[in-house]
Amino acid sequence: MTINTGAPIVVGVDGSAAALDAVRLAAREAEYRQRSLRVVHAFIWPLTGAPLTPVPGAPVTAGLRNQAEQYVTEAVEQARKVAPDLRITGVVVDGAPTPVLVAESRGAALMVLGHRGLGGFAGLLLGSVTVQVSASAECPVLVLRGEPRADGPVVVGVDGSELSTEAIGFAFDHAARREAPLVAVHAWLYPAPVGPGDILPLVYDLDAFGAEEERTLAESIAGFAERYPQVPVRHRLVRGSPARVLVEESKAAQLVVVGARGRGALGGLLLGSVSHAILHHAHCPLVVVRHHATS
Template sequence: MHGNAVVVGVDGSEEATRALRWAAQAARQRQESLHIVHGFAPITGFDGAGLAVLQQAHDELVKTADDLVADAVRTAREAGGPDLTITTDRPTEAGAPALIEASRAARTVVLGCSGTGGFTGMLVGSTTVEVAAHAWCPVVVVRGRENADGPVVVGVDGSPVGERALAAAFEEASWRGAGLVAVHVWSDVDSGGHPSMVPVALDWEEIAADERRLLAERLAGWQEKYPDVVVERVVARDRPRHQLLSWSAQAQLVVVGSRGRGGFSGLLLGSTSQALIHHAQCPVMVVRPQAGS
């Protein structure tokens, strides 16, 4: 795998194939290589027992996996064009560990919103959630509609991971030639969902003005670095997930930190990122706090 490649997980599902096309197009546009990973766990308990039936079943599974990877390469070539560099890996381990390992040398890992290994009734497969929570690089979950003319939307909350999400969002907007909508939400509800202990006579307009100033300060340095990116600032008294889910209806990508301000330290994915990867109407990029943390 080339350094800074776009890594994509495939499992033969419709969702994964859609993610594969999205990843191939992104790699082509960025002039980066595409690395296709199909985590394949062969039959266990066979231990060289010499049972012909088990050996045949194992060989058939291997052939199926090889065929799946070959099909993925053809699909990626169609989407990414003849000049796209494509590499593949079929590690003998389940999808999530294989993709987390591949993420060490990747720019981005791209996944479908479901796929094998998910439980019926879950909107997002378990592999997708696990990789989004543990990857060493940003993870894009391809879901909803694709709106190439829409803006990149980012949640800004002032946390360290929020700053990393802001950096990723500006970079994405710049190479896509897209506008950026920076959404900063404030609320009179604390992280536990209860009204904060604040005086009823609080001046909400004054608070809103303060929040607008804070957002402007957060954006200033990035706007200098990316003068080509036109930024729209949104400050709202709401919950982050409500605002970002609403914006996802017109965005081409929503960028969010994996766990924002007020998130519990033991949770690897916060409520906002969980809500987006389950319900957003466009692809979602989840940015981790720092490599492998």
């Protein structure tokens, strides 16, 4: 049996079909990364007086607690079908999904979530859970969008920010493991302040600014390209909406990687329109990077 060491990959489950799809993706990721897999269900104690355990005379599978445990058991079985040699554990944790998943992220190498689900994960991309987890998690968060594919490039959004650098590192590592090409995308609309208090000129030279943006893209990628010489890299500098460009690139990609926050048009990612557009409309799985992965 394969021995998986280091921080695990964590996947949130709730009994939905989307969550089981996420489990299968998480199992493949764990195999690629030689990590163990931890299946987590966040269990909220009901306020309605519904039985948590079977009432006298009821089937042994009755009760919300047993149902929660069955969700985990089913998910672990699905993961084992994908990766029989993987070390897999499953757990029911008392609490609401967001705090449970954020707490789990502190010891995880990667968090994997489905794009919609039931119960505590309902409306995962439409409500606050994904925004809060992606913005607060202490590991990268992989959200399953579209159909996972083995071909196509890894696409990464580049804007020169610190978290963009984290995202580039994750994207290069993923591309190297998959023997996939990488597309580095830098999209810009107008000059934007880099830090608090920066004042922009009322009139600026677009050609000169475009050349500066090209330098930002090249410099952001250079060190990683040297570290991963086996990864073919294509630069894509576009004057346009970052969200629109990344969504378009996702149509042919196997993965899109972005930082949780950026500068300029990517500023406030996961808090404004850019994140919502990518999360709602990406055609492939999406990784949001906020922190270094745990080793």
